[in-house]
Amino acid sequence: MTVKRKAILIAGPTASGKSGAAIGIAAATGGVIVNADSMQVYRNLQVLTSRPTARDEARAPHRLYGYMDACVACSTGMWLNDLVKVLSDIWAAGQTAILVGGTGLYFRSALEGLAEVPEIPLEVRNKWRDRLAAQGAEALHGVLSKLDSTEAARFEPGDGQRIVRALEVLEATGKPLSWFHRKARHSAVLAGADVQKIVVRPARDVLYERINNRFDEMMNEGALEEARALLALGLPEDLPAMKAIGVRALGEYLGGRCSLDEATQTAKRETRNYAKRQMTWVRGQMADWTMVDTARNAIAVVCDEAGKSYGPGQRLAP
Template sequence: MFDAVLIAGPTASGKSAAALALADRLGGAIVNADSMQVYRELEILTARPSAAETARVPHHLYGTVPGREAYSVGRWAGEAATAIEQARAAGHVPILVGGTGLYFMALLRGLSPVPDIPGDLRQRWRTFAATAPASELHAALADRDPLMAARLDPSDTQRLVRALEVVEATGVSLAEWQETEGEPVLRDEGLLKLVVAPERDVIYAAIDARFDSMLERGALAEVEALTNLDLDPGLPIMRACGVPELTCHLAGAMTLDEAAEKAKTSSRRYAKRQMTWARRFMADWTWVPNSEAALEPGLMQGTTES
């Protein structure tokens, strides 16, 4: 029996279906490892598990955080560690599933001891990021922390903001902080680590079909309710795939068809970045082409070689 199962993969890859099937097979409890599925206000647009699915097997850390909060990887790691212990205490195998690679790395490698960032400094950079193009953020980082700027994608707003916060608050590059790792929550021994990675055209088709389904099930009303909360546009929830585009539609800046197409394009680009990240940091995990392959007998017997 595995001590824990970790299932990563790009958006719309079928990893949640794999987690559910494995939970049935192993007597597991599912722990969310997706940075957007934690938010209470976005059920449809983040493809959170349905009521029927959560009734089928235990689920942890889904829809637990209000959108007004900026949830962090450090907070998630602590709450995930608690959820893992709760699952084991109940006799369940912890099955962690999601598309946020840094969450998995936090469990396996520990977190670097970066000091807390003052709230006013954090807010200032996030407000700036809400109106400035990513290129300006990258230029600001290159001026203050060229080492970290060279490592980051110039379009990755969230990580650029994080690097800017850290170097301004501490005077030390995030790259230097990251050289010191914390205590891991999980050890490699006894783990089944999977990446569900269909072919690109399969993922893209699934993204398009899923977004159409989300619209049919009320994603637009969900975003309208979110905008009515008048949250800071720099908060992570406001950058979830589909939220900026549908917000623009609600403001009259584009048609619904235009918003849907832009949201699908954004999701496809996100999936591409997730795959690039996984190939770099999860190359030694077991890669499977779909959720059905995650149930192959060899894997269930603990054969985890790629």
């Protein structure tokens, strides 16, 4: 018997409402929600990453959330290997997989496979990062355009992180990053599947208000205590979990180096900046995805395509 492989992908910036959309879609389709956020894999970061609550998990099955310790440096490859197993189980049960998160590389690796790029020498990495800091993203985009105009056309001029990555790979290997993507080490796990791709993208002022309000809610729900417990583990600062937004800012307060209000404002600002970077990725990498401005509209798009109606007695996410 042929197994039906259906997946609904829901991306978007932090605080956009995509998790609420996933719960609504799971209720409408009987699907299983799968994490596609690099920080929500950590069990030590329930509050600061807005991981689904026990109430959320009671409304729909969730997978790949809070299953790694903070001492683990979870890579895209590790997550992708775990995703393969989870999707196999979901599809074998005849269910729809609903991948939701804000990590663009996770989505790309699931759709296109994961490229095996050789280790880049530290001096090359530092060279281009220093030039980014000194000259800015647009200037480096111009450099990349002169070296490889085809490769440069893949990136937004303001996407400094990805432009630097392209330049360092090109210098170190003599090949464009796209060459390695074509030679992807992992076969794309979603290749051949029935995939629906949606981005929840609120207006900027709406998103920023949600970000500010959500961090206030996090503080009321124990974000400070969570940061204190994580920092008490004495883990290396370069681990991914230690770089979660809010950890460093609240650590400054706990260390007596700033006020709680200053720490809170710093965390909100860092979250807004992160949302900007996520939206840059969306513009550059997800142009062919369906764009909606609310979770409610994301649910409607899925239900319209599936020919289902979302029950009037159910609560729609805002």
